[in-house]
Amino acid sequence: MVKRGRLLIATSNPGKLREIRHVFADLDVELADLKEFGKLPQPLEDGLTFEENARKKALHYAGLTGLWTLADDSGLEVDALGGQPGVNSARFAGPAQDAAANNIKLIRCLGEVPPKRRSARFRCVIAIADGQRVSATAAGVFEGVIIDEPRGQNGFGYDPYFLLPELGQTVAELEPAHKNRISHRGQALQNIRPKLEALL
Numbered sequence: 001m002v003k004r005g006r007l008l009i010a011t012s013n014p015g016k017l018r019e020i021r022h023v024f025a026d027l028d029v030e031l032a033d034l035k036e037f038g039k040l041p042q043p044l045e046d047g048l049t050f051e052e053n054a055r056k057k058a059l060h061y062a063g064l065t066g067l068w069t070l071a072d073d074s075g076l077e078v079d080a081l082g083g084q085p086g087v088n089s090a091r092f093a094g095p096a097q098d099a100a101a102n103n104i105k106l107i108r109c110l111g112e113v114p115p116k117r118r119s120a121r122f123r124c125v126i127a128i129a130d131g132q133r134v135s136a137t138a139a140g141v142f143e144g145v146i147i148d149e150p151r152g153q154n155g156f157g158y159d160p161y162f163l164l165p166e167l168g169q170t171v172a173e174l175e176p177a178h179k180n181r182i183s184h185r186g187q188a189l190q191n192i193r194p195k196l197e198a199l200l
């Protein structure tokens with residue numbers, strides 16, 4: 001089927017890419033991948049909020065590629081840690097973006113914090129830009145609690161430690177389609193969908 005345009009999904013995180021491709025599979029737009037462009041300079045993710053970083057990333061990659069570009073900035077806020085790791089979620093344990101090291105640090109930081117004070121949320125902001133400006137943004141929030149022992153094999157990042165109390169499952173125990181229906185990223189993608197369709 002010939003699609004109506006091309007949209008670059010500007011992420012090098014395979015977990016995010018999989019989820020975005022899944023939610024947008026039925027859109028009348030061809031989804032392009034950063035891999036197509038070889039090694040590009042990375043954007044500076046020095047914003048103080050998810051929205052600032054999502055905007056920076058979308059503008060950066062749209063400028064480099066000339067394509068309409070969708071970027072996601074997301075992360076985990078843990079109340080007992082004053083909202084950390086927040087915008088530093090990918091680099092919590094250092095610049096290597098190593099999920100295992102980030103999870104070890106998260107559980108160590110929470111130490112003896114009791115279960116009833118383990119509330120946390122994932123946040124996601126998505127921005128769509130062309131080379132000149134950001135044309136749309138949308139956000140999603142996903143509430144849960146942090147547990148000490150990992151559970152489940154699906155998802156990525158902090159998912160095995162993020163328990164959804166109403167379901168009695170971690171996000172890594174959910175089927176991918178289930179995560180996409182209820183997650184911060186799934187919500188942000190659904191929220192931006194009509195704005196994207198209007199831009200096409």
Ligand code: IMP
Pocket residue numbers: 013045072073074075076087089090102122155156157158159183185
């Ligand atoms: P970003 O590339 O700066 O947006 O980094 C996002 C980071 O937040 C990821 O590397 C993960 O550590 C974490 N994160 C964001 N969304 C999720 C999710 O859906 N599951 C688990 N971890 C996530």
